[in-house]
Each structure stands twice: as C-alpha cells, then as structure tokens.
Amino acid sequence: MFRSFKCPKGWKVVGSKWVFYIKQGPDRAIQKYKARVVAQGFTQIEGVDYDKTFVPVAKLSSLQAILAITTEYNLEVHQMDIKSTYLNGELEEEIFMKPPPGFDVPNGMVLRLIKAIYGTKQGGHVWYNNIRTTLETMGYTHTESDHAIFVHFQDDKVSIIALYIDNFTMACEDLAVIERDKEELKKHY
Numbered sequence: 001m002f003r004s005f006k007c008p009k010g011w012k013v014v015g016s017k018w019v020f021y022i023k024q025g026p027d028r029a030i031q032k033y034k035a036r037v038v039a040q041g042f043t044q045i046e047g048v049d050y051d052k053t054f055v056p057v058a059k060l061s062s063l064q065a066i067l068a069i070t071t072e073y074n075l076e077v078h079q080m081d082i083k084s085t086y087l088n089g090e091l092e093e094e095i096f097m098k099p100p101p102g103f104d105v106p107n108g109m110v111l112r113l114i115k116a117i118y119g120t121k122q123g124g125h126v127w128y129n130n131i132r133t134t135l136e137t138m139g140y141t142h143t144e145s146d147h148a149i150f151v152h153f154q155d156d157k158v159s160i161i162a163l164y165i166d167n168f169t170m171a172c173e174d175l176a177v178i179e180r181d182k183e184e185l186k187k188h189y
Helices: 060-072 123-137 175-188
Strands: 002-006 016-024 030-039 076-081 090-097 109-115 149-154 157-164 167-172
Touching: 060 076, 060 157, 060 167, 076 175, 090 123, 123 157, 157 175, 167 175
Parallel strands: none
Antiparallel strands: 002 109, 016 030, 076 167, 090 109, 149 157, 157 167
C-alpha cells in the first residue's frame, strides 16, 4: 500500500487521517470496530498529483432496464461487493503522504503511496481501470451507452454486470455462469 521515504525536496506532501467507525448488526449490537487511513486528497493539485478523476457508475435508467429484462426473462440476479476497492489499483503518479497520527514512521519520513487509497483524487479512476481490465480478460465488454455496464455473450447466453463503484449487480439465465464469474472476481480481489 505504501513505503516510507525521506521527504523529497520540492515535493508537496498530502495529509492523512484515521477514519474510525463501528459496524453494527440489525439488532444494533456491535459487530466490529473498523479503522481506515484516508488521504486528504483535497490538497492534491490537478496536473501535478493527478490527471483524471472520472469514474463511470451505472446509470439508474440502466439498472432499471436490466432489472426489467431480468423480470421479463426470469434471469438470476446476484449482488456482490468488493472489499477495500481502491487498494486494488496501482498509482501511476508519485504521491507522498504524511503518516496519520500514531503511525510508527521515523521523524522526517513520509509515506509513498503505491496503491490508490480512499481520499486520493484519482482513486476511483484507478479502480475503474483495474476492474475494467479484469472484466475484459473475463470476456466482458462495456456498452457504449453506459461504460459501467458490461456484457458477455457465450453459447447463446448473455451475462450482464453493472458497476456502482465497488458494488456489482450480476444477471444471467444460468446460475453457474454467475457463480463462475464471482469465483473469478474473488481470485483477483
């Protein structure tokens, strides 16, 4: 995720902070305590620290159309969530970040981000490029009308995957195809 370095001269360093939250169950009982290091991306400068931030997400009208098709043709529909989404994408830019409070890094040292962590301006864009490449190797292509909708045609069957950041909606008439795709995605993420 990162490596510690001596702060290079002339480089702007992005701040960071901890985000803590408590995950509760349906009965409001505490299930687990969570902590995440988040970059203070609002200090990043376009053209210096990042170039692209755009990440497509499935349009509501596309999701409605997919669900209408699944109802009409009695297709299987599954939902999948990818954990630690942004950590799957490697950064192209060199970004240095101050360690968050309590992080054990020697004085004068900063962290060089290798992966796109939450809070970085380009995190979503890097993740989308990563998942698009994975889906393309699995035989999927994005539709021209909505780049967050991916389709795969095989043996007169169509599989559909709609992306909304780290949430996948999967539809196909064959449950085995959905399960196969889920297992393939689990290998990558």
